[in-house]
Amino acid sequence: xxxxxxxxxxxxxxxxxxxxxxVVSPDRTVLEREMRITRLGQGVDATHSLxxxxxxxxxxxxxxxxxxxxxxxxxxxxxVATSAVRDASNAGAFLSAAEGATGVHPEVLDGVEEGAxxxxxxxxxxxxxxxxxxxVLVVDIGGGSTxxxxxxxxxxxxxxxxxxxxxxxxxxxxxxxxFLRHDPPLPDELHQARGVVDAELVGxxxxxxxxxxxxxxxxxxGTVSTLAxxxxxxxxxxxxxIHHAVLTRRxxxxxxDTLATEDRHARLARAGMVEGRADVIVGGVLILDAVMDAxxxxxxxxxxxxxxxxxxxxxx
Numbered sequence: 001x002x003x004x005x006x007x008x009x010x011x012x013x014x015x016x017x018x019x020x021x022x023v024v025s026p027d028r029t030v031l032e033r034e035m036r037i038t039r040l041g042q043g044v045d046a047t048h049s050l051x052x053x054x055x056x057x058x059x060x061x062x063x064x065x066x067x068x069x070x071x072x073x074x075x076x077x078x079x080v081a082t083s084a085v086r087d088a089s090n091a092g093a094f095l096s097a098a099e100g101a102t103g104v105h106p107e108v109l110d111g112v113e114e115g116a117x118x119x120x121x122x123x124x125x126x127x128x129x130x131x132x133x134x135x136v137l138v139v140d141i142g143g144g145s146t147x148x149x150x151x152x153x154x155x156x157x158x159x160x161x162x163x164x165x166x167x168x169x170x171x172x173x174x175x176x177x178x179f180l181r182h183d184p185p186l187p188d189e190l191h192q193a194r195g196v197v198d199a200e201l202v203g204x205x206x207x208x209x210x211x212x213x214x215x216x217x218x219x220x221x222g223t224v225s226t227l228a229x230x231x232x233x234x235x236x237x238x239x240x241x242i243h244h245a246v247l248t249r250r251x252x253x254x255x256x257d258t259l260a261t262e263d264r265h266a267r268l269a270r271a272g273m274v275e276g277r278a279d280v281i282v283g284g285v286l287i288l289d290a291v292m293d294a295x296x297x298x299x300x301x302x303x304x305x306x307x308x309x310x311x312x313x314x315x316x
Contacts, residue, residue: 016143111167
């Protein structure tokens with residue numbers, strides 16, 4: 001029988017907006033990296049419950065991922081759920097269905113665990129020329145929550161002192177559903193949303209260590225990747241063109257102003273935008289813009305390495 005350590009490993013992430021898979025060989029070669037927008041957290045902010053349709057969409061994708069895992073002969077795997085499942089009163093129904101579809105026992109991560117794993121994935125391969133003074137700050141803008149984590153490069157999250165992390169109850173889907181009810185959003189809606197995000201960031205700064213001006217900010221998840229694709233007018237997703245690209249504070253602010261004055265159809269017509277992102281992108285960009293202002297960061301390094309890579313590393 002083949003030793004488990006000689007088989008590929010898999011990481012599955014059931015987020016509020018997307019469901020993703022990473023399969024990695026023992027020598028750390030990426031064999032599969034998949035993403036589907038399933039909107040598991042649709043309506044959770046208001047109902048505190050996962051809808052039957054959202055649950056079914058996500059479990060169907062997990063079944064697809066199980067077949068890919070079998071194709072690659074995966075040995076060990078981790079399946080995690082985050083903000084939407086943390087907030088749902090019927091989380092147990094989803095976790096049971098997810099385990100049935102994948103054969104992997106799901107883990108519901110708290111926000112600090114999520115932030116630490118995101119930090120580990122995002123900082124594993126940062127180019128030397130991008131490293132600035134002081135701790136690195138990683139922002140992971142999810143659908144239901146946003147994680148901020150700070151620590152030194154090369155320091156895996158082995159304990160509470162290695163990486164400081166905080167989870168904020170704002171994400172691109174939650175902000176959109178709670179505040180941005182018109183399409184395009186009204187100025188008052190944007191102002192109210194920004195006020196709530198800014199208040200969350202004030203609390204985050206009390207938890208995180210002091211961060212020197214000019215330090216490295218790394219941005220993760222669909223909002224940040226989509227902004228990089230929009231800035232480069234990519235007709236199709238190109239990981240090489242997005243991974244470790246740089247977004248300036250001015251670019252982020254300009255995209256917020258532009259996208260907030262367009263409706264969903266106009267946004268979707270732009271090169272770089274994808275279906276399932278156009279209706280929540282304004283909420284996500286608003287969060288990124290607020291983070292760059294709060295921590296006085298002139299640039300954001302885009303990383304396609306994220307929590308999936310942190311999970312895979314934990315198995316290897």
